[in-house]
Amino acid sequence: xxxxxxxxxxxxxxxxxxxxxxxxxxxxxxxxxxxxxxxxxxxxxxxxxxxxxxxxxxxxxxxxxxxxxxxxxxxxxxxxxxxxxxxxxxxxxxxxxxxxxxxxxxxxxxxxxxxxxxxxxxxxxxxxxxxxxxxxxxxxxxxxxxxxxxxxxxxxxxxxxxxxxxxxxxxxxxxxxxxxxxxxxxxxxxxxxxxxxxxxxxxxxxxxxxxxxxxxxxxxxxxxxxxxxxxxxxxxxxxxxxxxxxxxxxxxxxxxxxxxxxxxxx
Amino acid sequence: xxxxxxxxxxxxxxxxxxxxxxxxxxxxxxxxxxxxxxxxxxxxxxxxxxxxxxxxxxxxxxxxxxxxxx
Numbered sequence: 001x002x003x004x005x006x007x008x009x010x011x012x013x014x015x016x017x018x019x020x021x022x023x024x025x026x027x028x029x030x031x032x033x034x035x036x037x038x039x040x041x042x043x044x045x046x047x048x049x050x051x052x053x054x055x056x057x058x059x060x061x062x063x064x065x066x067x068x069x070x071x072x073x074x075x076x077x078x079x080x081x082x083x084x085x086x087x088x089x090x091x092x093x094x095x096x097x098x099x100x101x102x103x104x105x106x107x108x109x110x111x112x113x114x115x116x117x118x119x120x121x122x123x124x125x126x127x128x129x130x131x132x133x134x135x136x137x138x139x140x141x142x143x144x145x146x147x148x149x150x151x152x153x154x155x156x157x158x159x160x161x162x163x164x165x166x167x168x169x170x171x172x173x174x175x176x177x178x179x180x181x182x183x184x185x186x187x188x189x190x191x192x193x194x195x196x197x198x199x200x201x202x203x204x205x206x207x208x209x210x211x212x213x214x215x216x217x218x219x220x221x222x223x224x225x226x227x228x229x230x231x232x233x234x235x236x237x238x239x240x241x242x243x244x245x246x247x248x249x250x251x252x253x254x255x256x257x258x259x260x261x262x263x264x265x266x
Numbered sequence: 267x268x269x270x271x272x273x274x275x276x277x278x279x280x281x282x283x284x285x286x287x288x289x290x291x292x293x294x295x296x297x298x299x300x301x302x303x304x305x306x307x308x309x310x311x312x313x314x315x316x317x318x319x320x321x322x323x324x325x326x327x328x329x330x331x332x333x334x335x336x
């Protein structure tokens with residue numbers, strides 16, 4: 001884990017990346033994102049009639065947030081099912097948002113919104129060749145993560161569990177193995193985070209950051225939950241850096257046993 | 267001819283083809299005042315190319331704007 005989160009050469013103060021969807025209102029969205037301390041906010045593009053101005057309002061809010069946090073926008077390719085669709089949407093995003101960063105999503109199954117690994121690899125290669133800085137959202141498959149890293153994705157974003165489920169880390173072994181096998185990759189746990197302890201656990205594993213949305217946006221109090229996640233990430237990061245003790249199979253007394261009163265030798 | 271903009275059909279009685287700029291003018295006024303991007307039949311069209319890219323019968327334009335996302 002580096003001293004601060006590094007995304008394609010950009011150092012960030014916060015290790016939390018946050019989504020801008022599903023909040024009760026644009027105002028609550030802004031307050032929650034600011035409370036989270038995050039400097040990276042995800043957003044998307046959709047068909048809209050520009051005359052209706054709804055998209056323009058959201059766009060203004062997000063611009064205000066990025067200005068206040070010295071932050072960055074991270075457009076996604078949500079809804080894309082093929083590499084070709086993702087490349088087109090990426091180019092449209094780059095023109096609007098003036099950023100090469102891209103959260104690459106290519107979905108292969110509508111039921112659990114699981115990424116399509118084949119199309120994801122194809123899209124990543126095309127986008128890297130088009131000078132995008134790709135942050136792929138992928139499953140917790142080690143070999144898939146390795147292939148994405150070898151292609152040139154400096155940041156890899158395996159899922160904790162399917163988008164919006166809040167089920168937390170479904171397969172900690174896979175996630176730990178990815179960390180172990182890709183020590184130089186920037187690893188961000190993305191999707192399925194439900195509670196602050198999930199984020200803390202990811203950081204304790206040595207992950208570089210966490211990307212979440214629903215867990216904050218759908219909380220009864222999104223602003224308070226954003227603060228909770230901010231603290232959870234810091235706790236997990238400090239725990240990892242401090243060095244977590246090895247688990248032991250048997251009990252060991254914490255209190256010194258020498259001169260224990262009423263000692264009975266068995 | 268018929269074209270589609272964001273899935274909505276636009277019948278055009280006289281023209282054989284029109285530029286992307288002209289097609290956008292059918293859809294909304296003062297296009298340059300808004301933040302949006304365009305794809306023609308699934309391929310990105312840069313703003314620089316709106317006046318030299320043509321929309322023909324059966325073509326489909328997507329006009330996309332920023333929205334919240336996760």
